[in-house]
Amino acid sequence: MTEQLSEKDQQELLEKYDPEAGTRKLKGLTGAIAFAGLLAFSLFQLYTAIFGVFPAQIQRSVHLGFALGLIFLLFPATKGLRKTGKFKVAWYDAILAVLGAGVGAYWVANYETIVGGIGLITETDFYVGLLAVLLVLEATRRAVGLPITIIAGLFLLYGLYGSYLPGFLSHNGLTMERLVQTMYFTTEGILGTPLAVSSTFIFLFILFGSFLVRTGVGQYFNDLAVAIAGRSTGGPAKVAIFSSALQGTISGSSVANVVTSGSFTIPMMKKLGYKKEFAGAVEASASTGGQLMPPIMGAAAFLMVEFIGGGITYWDIAKAAAIPAVLYFTGIWIMTHFEAKRLGLRGLTKEEMPNRKEVFKKIYLLLPIISVVVLLMSGITVMHAALYSIVLAILVGLFNKETRMGVKGIVLALAEGARMALSVAAATAAAGIIVGVVTKTGLGLKLANGLLDLAGGALLPSLFLTMIAALVLGMGSPTTANYVITSTIAAPALILLNVPDLSAHLFVFYFGIVADITPPVALAAFAAAGVAGGEPIRTGINSAKLAIAAFIIPYIFVLSPELLMIDAHWYEILWVVFTALSGMIAIGAGMIGFWMRKVFWFERILAAASGLLLIYPEGYSDMIGLGIFLLLFVLQLMWKRDKSHPEEMQALKA
Numbered sequence: 001m002t003e004q005l006s007e008k009d010q011q012e013l014l015e016k017y018d019p020e021a022g023t024r025k026l027k028g029l030t031g032a033i034a035f036a037g038l039l040a041f042s043l044f045q046l047y048t049a050i051f052g053v054f055p056a057q058i059q060r061s062v063h064l065g066f067a068l069g070l071i072f073l074l075f076p077a078t079k080g081l082r083k084t085g086k087f088k089v090a091w092y093d094a095i096l097a098v099l100g101a102g103v104g105a106y107w108v109a110n111y112e113t114i115v116g117g118i119g120l121i122t123e124t125d126f127y128v129g130l131l132a133v134l135l136v137l138e139a140t141r142r143a144v145g146l147p148i149t150i151i152a153g154l155f156l157l158y159g160l161y162g163s164y165l166p167g168f169l170s171h172n173g174l175t176m177e178r179l180v181q182t183m184y185f186t187t188e189g190i191l192g193t194p195l196a197v198s199s200t201f202i203f204l205f206i207l208f209g210s211f212l213v214r215t216g217v218g219q220y221f222n223d224l225a226v227a228i229a230g231r232s233t234g235g236p237a238k239v240a241i242f243s244s245a246l247q248g249t250i251s252g253s254s255v256a257n258v259v260t261s262g263s264f265t266i267p268m269m270k271k272l273g274y275k276k277e278f279a280g281a282v283e284a285s286a287s288t289g290g291q292l293m294p295p296i297m298g299a300a301a302f303l304m305v306e307f308i309g310g311g312i313t314y315w316d317i318a319k320a321a322a323i324p325a326v327l328y329f330t331g332i333w334i335m336t337h338f339e340a341k342r343l344g345l346r347g348l349t350k351e352e353m354p355n356r357k358e359v360f361k362k363i364y365l366l367l368p369i370i371s372v373v374v375l376l377m378s379g380i381t382v383m384h385a386a387l388y389s390i391v392l393a394i395l396v397g398l399f400n401k402e403t404r405m406g407v408k409g410i411v412l413a414l415a416e417g418a419r420m421a422l423s424v425a426a427a428t429a430a431a432g433i434i435v436g437v438v439t440k441t442g443l444g445l446k447l448a449n450g451l452l453d454l455a456g457g458a459l460l461p462s463l464f465l466t467m468i469a470a471l472v473l474g475m476g477s478p479t480t481a482n483y484v485i486t487s488t489i490a491a492p493a494l495i496l497l498n499v500p501d502l503s504a505h506l507f508v509f510y511f512g513i514v515a516d517i518t519p520p521v522a523l524a525a526f527a528a529a530g531v532a533g534g535e536p537i538r539t540g541i542n543s544a545k546l547a548i549a550a551f552i553i554p555y556i557f558v559l560s561p562e563l564l565m566i567d568a569h570w571y572e573i574l575w576v577v578f579t580a581l582s583g584m585i586a587i588g589a590g591m592i593g594f595w596m597r598k599v600f601w602f603e604r605i606l607a608a609a610s611g612l613l614l615i616y617p618e619g620y621s622d623m624i625g626l627g628i629f630l631l632l633f634v635l636q637l638m639w640k641r642d643k644s645h646p647e648e649m650q651a652l653k654a
Contacts, residue, residue: 023074023075024074024075026073026088030088034070035415037070037073038070038416041070042207042417044063045063056196057115057187059200061103061191063104063198064104064132064425065100065103068104068136068139068426070097071139071142071143072100075139076090076142077090077092096138099131099135100139114185119181121180126177126181129180130176130180132190133190137149137153142426143426144427145478151477151481151485156179159179159440162441162443168446169443171441171442171443179437182440186436193303193307193435194303194427194435194480195425195428197299197303198425198428200383201383202302202424203417204383205302205386206420207414207418208368208390210413211368212393214397214405214409214413215365215403216400217365217366218260218261222261222265223359224242224359225243226239226348226354226359227354227359228242230347230353231348233347234272234336234343234345235272236271236348237274237282237339237340238336240261240262240266240269240282241282241286241332245289246290254284254287254288254524257287258528262527262528262532265282266280269282274343274345275534276529277529277535277538277539277542280525280528280531280534281517281525284525284527284539284543285517285550286329287524287528288513288517288524289325289329292321292510295372295376297317297321300512302382303484304487305382307484307487307488317506323563324553324554327580327581327584331548331587334585335545335546336546338588338594338595362400365396368389371385371389397409438488438489443489447493448489448493449493449496451469452497459497459558462494466493467511467554470482470490470512471511471515471518472515473485474511475522479516483512490508491504491507494507500564500566503561507557507558514547518544522539548587556576556580556616562576579614582614583610583613585611585629586611586614587615589607590603590611595632596636597636597639603636607632610628612625613625614626
């Protein structure tokens with residue numbers, strides 16, 4: 001096996017490309033206070049999961065208070081201070097931490113008075129609410145990054161000064177008092193739906209991921225992937241795809257997924273002959289897709305339950321996302337397979353492989369993940385499914401002496417889970433600001449109608465413009481915030497065109513995630529380039545090329561909802577999957593330039609045309625595309641075997 005990146009190098013890469021990883025390593029009294037705060041945060045969430053949540057304002061404000069206080073303790077004000085001030089808290093951060101905890105406690109202390117105020121707020125309420133808005137913006141900047149902070153700030157300015165804008169963007173304007181009241185003293189702003197989901201479902205699943213890490217399941221994913229795919233052609237690339245799909249279950253961050261699994265898979269790929277940029281691209285595209293893979297998808301999938309409403313459950317979303325996720329990873333698998341054949345790359349040797357018998361002996365480590373699927377299918381609540389799976393993860397850890405969690409291990413897992421949840425809490429609070437302004441000003445409907453006007457009321461142009469919006473908003477922003485913005489602004493435009501709600505929301509969800517590997521700001525690809533030692537932009541271009549399926553699949557399930565298993569017969573689902581897979585094989589061969597042999601220039605054109613026709617879900621296009629596909633298959637098979645006319649082959653190659 002090749003040498004992995006050291007833990008120090010992994011941490012440096014994470015801190016460079018992922019703001020969530022840049023926490024202080026506190027010691028002494030401040031370290032003890034921060035650790036106690038993290039532990040108390042997790043215990044509060046577990047208590048409400050077991051005994052029932054508090055009233056909405058209490059549940060969400062306490063969650064926010066914990067998050068704000070801990071972010072100011074753990075996240076320095078600037079990147080430079082992450083090194084120079086790594087072990088101490090600045091005096092102003094201590095004050096901000098107290099204020100952050102205080103604005104959360106304010107609701108608890110004054111709940112009856114505020115609720116009984118019939119929409120009126122006092123002068124004290126106003127200043128506390130204003131402070132809460134400012135603290136959320138600063139905490140988001142530190143823990144999540146500048147892009148989403150700027151977007152939330154622009155929405156606040158729009159709420160205040162939108163009356164001065166021309167045309168359809170103009171509104172009556174909000175006073176500062178009304179804006180602050182909406183932001184912190186209703187459940188339409190900071191304490192709105194995004195934070196509600198963070199304070200219930202998302203936190204528990206992040207905690208579940210923390211316990212899975214303690215059982216050693218992360219390393220097991222790598223071992224299992226090698227045992228299954230390591231010997232095949234270009235094995236390490238397929239290992240990266242397989243392990244990254246599994247890693248997405250315990251990591252809600254594309255960058256974190258890239259650095260952890262990529263430090264293992266990228267050196268293997270480079271050793272076998274893959275170029276640095278291609279090796280990094282395989283890992284980046286596969287790691288990004290981890291958030292698309294059920295049963296535990298990115299945090300935005302939990303938000304989708306609340307945003308769509310209408311009795312839809314998380315299991316409905318996970319089930320609908322299953323086939324698109326399989327197609328996504330199959331597309332990357334096809335492209336890497338063709339590239340490996342083109343370069344003549346081998347798989348791992350027997351000596352480089354782990355002991356398969358020993359690997360499969362530990363298959364029980366997957367039981368907690370299987371339990372999530374079974375529990376969600378049984379109709380149990382999402383919170384209880386996560387809760388029971390955490391307990392099962394602890395029990396599974398008992399089977400192995402190395403991963404057995406005593407009291408200390410459980411406490412550490414609780415603290416680490418809370419730390420991982422801080423950035424999500426900040427992002428959802430900032431997203432609440434955006435939703436609050438959209439709700440109060442009617443901006444969502446205005447932009448949806450504006451988008452439809454721009455697209456001339458046609459579906460395909462509307463889909464294209466929505467895709468561009470999601471990609472741009474997703475550059476440097478977390479998927480959660482990106483989904484909130486696009487689902488309140490762009491998704492309604494698609495729904496107005498009679499696109500099913502689930503298809504519309506999954507469409508923007510997909511492109512918000514794919515933004516992580518789309519240049520010019522492709523954080524997951526840049527992190528992979530850091531691991532591989534490749535050129536970042538070239539790695540990003542290769543990542544987008546490998547993930548071409550992710551740019552096509554959303555169009556398929558909008559045009560043909562059978563792919564999401566919406567009101568479809570089994571034979572309709574099978575046909576859509578078959579044509580989509582055939583189309584991906586054709587597109588993969590056309591882009592890589594290899595199938596069973598080298599693909600000539602005219603075959604590449606035919607392959608691309610065939611792929612697009614097969615992927616577009618319409619009867620005539622499928623038939624024509626399938627005809628071209630079969631023709632290419634025959635040509636590949638015949639010319640591969642025909643060695644009697646080398647001069648003709650040479651002429652065709654020329």
